[in-house]
Amino acid sequence: MLFSFFFLYRVPVLVLPPIPTDASNDLMEWFDESHDVFNSLKDIMLSAYSERICRLNESAKRAGEVFWWPFTQHNLVPEETVTVIDSRCGENFSVHKVRDNEFITQQFDACASWWTQGPDAILQTELARDMGYTAARFGHVMFPENVYEPALECAELLLQGVGKGWASRTFFSDNGSTAIEIALKMAFRKFSSDHGILLDFFKNNRAEKSVELKVLALKGSYHGDTLGAMEAQAPSPYTGFLQQPWYVGRGLFLDPPTVFMCNSIWNLSLPEWLHAETVELDNTTFSSRDDIFNKHRDKSDLAGIYSSYISHKLSQNPGLKGFDHIGALIIEPVIHAAGGMHMVDPLFQRVLVNECRNHKIPVIFDEVCCGFWRLGVETTTNLLGCVPDIACFAKLLTGGVIPLAATLASKDVFDSFVGDSKLKALLHGHSYSAHAMGCAAAAKAIKWFKDPQTNPNIISEGRLLKELWDPELVQKISSHSAVRRVVTLGTIFALELEAEGSNAGYGSLYASSLIQKLRQDGVYMRPLGNVIYLMCGPCTSPEVCRQLLIKLHRRLRDFNKVEEKLVSC
Numbered sequence: 383m384l385f386s387f388f389f390l391y392r393v394p395v396l397v398l399p400p401i402p403t404d405a406s407n408d409l410m411e412w413f414d415e416s417h418d419v420f421n422s423l424k425d426i427m428l429s430a431y432s433e434r435i436c437r438l439n440e441s442a443k444r445a446g447e448v449f450w451w452p453f454t455q456h457n458l459v460p461e462e463t464v465t466v467i468d469s470r471c472g473e474n475f476s477v478h479k480v481r482d483n484e485f486i487t488q489q490f491d492a493c494a495s496w497w498t499q500g501p502d503a504i505l506q507t508e509l510a511r512d513m514g515y516t517a518a519r520f521g522h523v524m525f526p527e528n529v530y531e532p533a534l535e536c537a538e539l540l541l542q543g544v545g546k547g548w549a550s551r552t553f554f555s556d557n558g559s560t561a562i563e564i565a566l567k568m569a570f571r572k573f574s575s576d577h578g579i580l581l582d583f584f585k586n587n588r589a590e591k592s593v594e595l596k597v598l599a600l601k602g603s604y605h606g607d608t609l610g611a612m613e614a615q616a617p618s619p620y621t622g623f624l625q626q627p628w629y630v631g632r633g634l635f636l637d638p639p640t641v642f643m644c645n646s647i648w649n650l651s652l653p654e655w656l657h658a659e660t661v662e663l664d665n666t667t668f669s670s671r672d673d674i675f676n677k678h679r680d681k682s683d684l685a686g687i688y689s690s691y692i693s694h695k696l697s698q699n700p701g702l703k704g705f706d707h708i709g710a711l712i713i714e715p716v717i718h719a720a721g722g723m724h725m726v727d728p729l730f731q732r733v734l735v736n737e738c739r740n741h742k743i744p745v746i747f748d749e750v751c752c753g754f755w756r757l758g759v760e761t762t763t764n765l766l767g768c769v770p771d772i773a774c775f776a777k778l779l780t781g782g783v784i785p786l787a788a789t790l791a792s793k794d795v796f797d798s799f800v801g802d803s804k805l806k807a808l809l810h811g812h813s814y815s816a817h818a819m820g821c822a823a824a825a826k827a828i829k830w831f832k833d834p835q836t837n838p839n840i841i842s843e844g845r846l847l848k849e850l851w852d853p854e855l856v857q858k859i860s861s862h863s864a865v866r867r868v869v870t871l872g873t874i875f876a877l878e879l880e881a882e883g884s885n886a887g888y889g890s891l892y893a894s895s896l897i898q899k900l901r902q903d904g905v906y907m908r909p910l911g912n913v914i915y916l917m918c919g920p921c922t923s924p925e926v927c928r929q930l931l932i933k934l935h936r937r938l939r940d941f942n943k944v945e946e947k948l949v950s951c
């Protein structure tokens with residue numbers, strides 16, 4: 383048996399002498415006889431450990447030679463700043479430090495590993511077990527015209543949860559970007575079917591040559607980096623000629639009003655076009671964050687101003703060239719994450735959705751980043767107080783452990799693809815559509831996050847996360863002279879550093895020194911230019927979040943001193 387264990391798994395097998403039945407003499411002889419066995423066990427473990435440390439020790443160097451990191455300028459990454467991750471437990475990385483005496487230390491992953499992560503240490507283990515079982519049972523199986531339990535359970539959970547009240551179908555894909563591409567195809571079909579374009583097509587067996595479908599979208603939103611998804615975003619450093627020479631920008635892009643906290647007060651920031659309207663708003667501040675989301679605002683003057691602006695834009699647009707149509711509205715509800723963690727006035731987005739409904743323009747919610755508790759609610763429809771026709775989910779959908787995406791659609795959207803011809807179907811799919819392991823993880827994570835038995839942060843009958851970021855500290859930080867604005871919502875705390883010229887914007891390196899200091903404090907962050915953020919999981923305890931804010935606040939004080947010195951020189 384032992385030998386088969388060795389041959390099967392290549393695990394060294396050590397055999398202890400049998401323990402004598404007569405335990406007199408304190409087992410002294412037995413220990414004598416066993417001595418060598420324990421010694422070889424110790425040697426094996428020590429040598430495995432030092433081999434691992436050796437590999438870790440040189441891995442930053444090897445990485446610098448072979449990797450092409452995403453969103454990274456390699457010239458700006460010295461070897462000693464590369465983070466060598468040995469493992470992850472819950473929200474923490476175990477990081478191998480090479481400099482000054484090697485050691486392994488814990489860092490809180492405040493990027494939530496690129497906005498995907500949710501598990502605490504317990505859920506991580508649960509997910510590993512469920513995925514292990516599913517991998518062994520299914521490996522990978524193809525999806526079209528098939529059903530297997532994890533996919534079925536996941537689809538039903540999605541429709542009863544985030545899709546409740548509006549969605550009737552789940553389309554699986556493998557990442558957020560493709561979930562968006564699918565959503566656009568769905569929306570354009572629905573639009574064509576509602577506006578007679580499809581009928582013309584079937585009559586003439588071809589589309590009117592010059593029909594061009596565009597999206598209505600907001601400046602600063604980001605919907606993924608595949609070529610089609612990028613067309614749905616306004617010009618930005620991500621779409622310029624340097625990055626994407628094919629980019630045209632097939633959209634009407636509106637500049638949205640935003641809200642943020644500054645000097646402890648939530649305040650509205652209006653875009654140019656609103657100033658141009660020469661509106662005098664006597665009151666742009668809010669008494670609390672909840673006030674911003676309050677439906678009473680639907681009756682305010684501001685709602686009227688938003689509404690007439692949007693309907694003006696919509697009536698202006700079709701007919702630009704005669705055949706230009708706004709075929710879809712696509713928004714990231716409430717938070718523009720990649721665009722710099724801006725909070726869009728939810729009233730503006732709600733009015734936008736309603737106006738598009740009136741014009742029979744299908745509405746897409748891109749909840750890839752903000753869905754599944756990222757903003758403190760399972761779906762952002764709960765925050766905005768309105769529902770879409772199509773919504774996209776990924777990242778936290780599986781708890782974040784494995785890639786999976788889902789595009790949910792209403793019955794009406796689905797029906798615009800139904801017919802006798804295969805050519806009318808949605809001819810789209812990926813090799814790993816509805817991957818069994820992903821679906822199993824999603825099913826577990828969806829149930830885990832909303833159950834108060836497993837997630838201590840759940841309040842309000844499973845509809846809300848409790849406040850995770852200490853309000854007093856948040857106010858303090860928002861009043862700091864180095865800070866331009868603060869945004870907190872759900873698992874996100876973000877701040878923009880006061881910066882001018884080349885220090886501002888996505889290309890800025892302004893926050894780098896601050897970030898390096900915080901990494902020394904055990905907080906792993908990565909800046910978006912002069913915007914920095916902390917992101918936790920839906921189960922992270924408020925006390926852990928408070929400690930993060932304390933560390934950040936302390937480093938901000940020093941940051942300011944350095945800046946003052948620079949100024950006085």
Ligand SMILES: *[C@@H]1O[C@H](CO)[C@@H](O)[C@H](O)[C@H]1NC(C)=O
Binds near residue numbers: 435436439440
């Ligand atoms: C780690 O690498 C450094 C050089 O980069 C070397 O000086 C040190 O001895 C190495 N440590 C181990 C345990 O290999």
Ligand SMILES: *[C@@H]1O[C@H](CO)[C@@H](O)[C@H](O)[C@H]1NC(C)=O
Binds near residue numbers: 473
């Ligand atoms: C994460 O690291 C912190 C600091 O070392 C530690 O207090 C905490 O227990 C760790 N959490 C987990 C889940 O390991």
Ligand SMILES: *[C@@H]1O[C@H](CO)[C@@H](O)[C@H](O)[C@H]1NC(C)=O
Binds near residue numbers: 557
């Ligand atoms: C998403 O998936 C598609 C299709 O599998 C792939 O082409 C694309 O590169 C992926 N994008 C990202 C951002 O992972």
Ligand SMILES: *[C@@H]1O[C@H](CO)[C@@H](O)[C@H](O)[C@H]1NC(C)=O
Binds near residue numbers: 644645647652667
């Ligand atoms: C709110 O923002 C406006 C500019 O948008 C500014 O003039 C005003 O002073 C701010 N109010 C407070 C209380 O900070």
Ligand SMILES: *[C@@H]1O[C@H](CO)[C@@H](O)[C@H](O)[C@H]1NC(C)=O
Binds near residue numbers: 666674682
């Ligand atoms: C203006 O003041 C009232 C409180 O009197 C508040 O409820 C409202 O939300 C404020 N702000 C805006 C932008 O309407």
